[in-house]
Amino acid sequence: MFSFRALASLALGLTLMFDSWGYVMPHQDPTDILILVNKQNRAPAVPVTLVKPDVTPTRESVAENIYMRPEAASALEALFEGAAEAGLTLYATSGYRSYSTQKAIFDRKAAERGEQAANRSVAKPGYSEHQTGLAMDIEGETTLGTGLTEAFGESPEGIWVAEHCHEYGFIIRYPKDKTNITGYIYEPWHIRYVGVEAATEITELGVTFEEYILMVRGDRIEELKGDVMQDEEAS
Ligand SMILES: [Zn+2]
Structure with a gap:
């Protein structure tokens, strides 16, 4: 379907453009598994079908916070089983979040560290990928109890997940x-x-989801001229 080499060089060119402009995806289908949600692209405010994946929550208090869309939930179960076959234990911490839940999380972080700092690690309400039901925050046995930190990436579970x-x-x-x-x-x-198809292409190309969407859906993108990211962070 694509020449990976051509895509990779395109990705490099596109990446260089990201410092100075953002973009929006007009009219995204809320049921599309390739929906793009980031600081310029709001999560659709429509109900999505959600199910609770049959996986172990990080702790009992988050057991009701791990809902996902059905296709993502099945895939998560398979991922956790795959890890288990490799002798590793994964836990689910946070899946679907409603607008009001995200607002509570953002407000708490902003109260602790200021809004600008909060914006670098927590999405503003309406702009969280968790609101799509397609994202999950996970932890592993090795770093269990330390919260969501970079240490997960260096742990056996985090390395396995990345691979x-x-x-x-x-x-x-x-x-x-x-x-x-x-x-x-x-x-x-x-x-x-x-x-699987998009995830495999993204991984083989070594690009971000933003770059991938630009490659496959560039025709649908509207450019946002100006310093969008900076405005967002300063707001
Ligand atoms: Zn997350």
């Missing part, structure tokens, strides 16, 4: 050193379901 999650249709949504593109710090614990 294998695409086989189950997931990507590490906020990779290391890609903050200028994704708008977020490195989050090895936040995985996003995009389906």
